[in-house]
Amino acid sequence: MEMTVYGDYESFRGLENREGEWVEIFRVGVERSCVGFNATNSRFRLTASRLTQVRMIDPLNNRLFMDFKNIHAIPHMSHKERNYPIDTIGVVFNTEARFDDPARPRMIFYIRDNIDSQIKCVATGKQAYAFRDGLENVEGGQVIVALKMWKVCKSWNLFEAPDLWLQTEGGLSDFRFNPRLTEVEDFRQSLLNSDPYVQKYGIEGLV
Structure with missing residues (x-):
């Protein structure tokens, strides 16, 4: 989404050096984008004033920005949700590292939940x-990863079920290994309650 600054822009100076980072914006106007050339594909644009405040944040350490979806629910998302x-x-x-082509480095891995649902993930660049x-x-032992803002990709096959995977979306996407989040602790507990591997090898395999 595009934001235009009118008038006093001194408080916004330096943001051009923070590209790819997350921001929290307060007291900003929201308008519909004009027909014609737009820098983004959003139908809306933001208008900043001298009262507008911009703060850099880490969304994975801010509960207001978390909306974790269960792995087994991802294949059932609507087309609109997958946008x-x-x-x-x-x-x-x-995990599989594919760094043979320096122009297209990829790290392929899978993640699973506590009911044997799994999904392929691809980190790029x-x-x-x-x-x-x-x-x-x-x-x-086992590593729990929290993925933040990963794109849902889907390809169709004429004779097989559609292929579904998660992929990074430039600087928008983020990830954390074993983060100290309530949702992660709940997930860890669900593994203890239902995962045969964890039941066999114990909690020490997760920490």
Whole structure:
């Protein structure tokens, strides 16, 4: 979404150096975009004034910005819902690094929930390297990852069920390994209650 600043713009100076980061905006006007050339595909645009406040945030550490969707619910999302990036939580497994082409680095992995639902995930660009390095630095057994704002991708096959996966959407997407979130602790507990692997090897496999 585009935001235009009128008048005093000193308080917004420097934001051009924070591209790709998340912001929280207060006291801003919302208008419909004019017909014609637009910098974004949003139907609305923001208008900032001297009263507008912009603050940099980390959405994965801010409960107001969390809306985690269950893995088993993703295949049943409507076409409209799939137009928007989603958040989800899962146990990481079957990782595969594909860095042969420097122009298209990819980190492919799967995540699963506590009822054996799973989904393929693809981290691209700089986030592919960040995911690989971050995963290597995690100590312990199973790793729970929280994905924030990942795009739902779907391809159709004439003779098989549609292929569905999650993929990073540029700087919009984020991820955290074993974050200290209430939702993650609830998910961890659900693994203990229903996951045969965890029941066999115990809680120490998750920490």
